[in-house]
Amino acid sequence: MTAAQDGAGASKSEIAYRHLRQQIVERTLAPGARLVLEQIARELDMSVVPVREAIRRLEAEGYVSYQRNVGAQVTSIDPDQYLNSMEALALLEGFATASGARLISAAELDRARAINQELKRKAEQGDARAYTELNREFHRALCGASSNAHLLGLLEREWSRLDLIRRSSFALVPERYAESFAEHEALLQLVACGAPESTVEHFAREHTLRTARAAVASLQTTAEEEEER
Template sequence: MAGAVRGVAGAAMTGGLAGQPTAEQPTTAASKSERAYAWLVERIARREYAPGYRLVLATIAAELDMSVVPVREAIRRLEAEGLVTFERNVGAHVAMIDDSQYRQSMETLAVLEGAATALAARRLTPADLRRAREVNRRLVESLDDFDPHTFTALNQEFHAVLFAPCPNPRLLELVSAEWARLGRLRDSTFAFVPGRAQESVREHEGIVGLIEAGAPLADIEEAAREHRSATLTAYLHHEHPGEQR
């Protein structure tokens, strides 16, 4: 379980999937296809390969000093994840991101985070809650000189503290994976709706207060779930003001 928790915290700070190899790791630490996958994910996440960018297998293979076979395997994996599209006689391209993917990921994360936070609630120590409040204090301070990417990293750190003791390691793995996917879809939701950041830190204090007071787990789960859902709602209202959710 501890490994999964560390993976979640690592994903929070880097946007990467827990346990996922980086492009810099040697072949002895990961297969060539995994190395190619990590290399491609990094470039898609950094927008070096923007939506619509054509992925030429031979070029990528040459840059990674490997055959096209592991590169093809990596691209198939990305296609299965919805990050790459493939057309016959055209080839592979970085997928065009639409709001439906972002919405689905946020809705999924709301459910997962809510459950993980509730399961962890009774295992959190006073020291854990002090740490959560300290991270939230840093979030409040960051509002004065707002940087959405810094805020997002701290926001994820806050939530990682709250559900770190979750006794279900599979649930933590799913949260980590969804965070990584979300990071590839949107660098930071708060870049679109910075006003949501102020509401978010107030809600954080409310969640910590519920946990500290020993509130029913159902109430804690609902608060954590609605907290994530509120960010999605704010984004959708900003991007699609006439749409009813």
């Protein structure tokens, strides 16, 4: 791929950033993979300078980390860090969903229902990436009804920061597809029937935590199996 092929107008640093981020998100570059500047520069037909800038940007966003004597590599998923991050996200999503429940319009609720039906189709196809993207849209539809702009800004930053890990979570625990769809249906019912905010908040928070806990259990099992080999 060349810079021209990736679209006119974008800087070389931006092109390198988009290219690498897409490969990381799609797991073409798996967690732990080394990022060799010269090799990437040759692939993109550019110098190492914009590639280095792109990698620094990805590092700031959490997609890339530096390890001594190794260099830049795709960030691996740390179970403890992931769970801590998801616990914080669950608190934010829970409160935003609850505070928006009394303000959400019928049209916005219908949109959330439509997204959940599409989630069911993606689950049946086993498309983890598409499912995770739609899952965020579902929660954005419910949380977005909140009138707390600062809270919504925090949520957007957390969603973006956790993008890589959340794209991987459903792939780690495919059994959560059907469970998550059913929990969404229950959450929609709670919102539609005007359930108390405390009930909505607790349910929304626990919904996010169930996926996090299942993913952590899967990561820990995988790590134990690798240690035994």
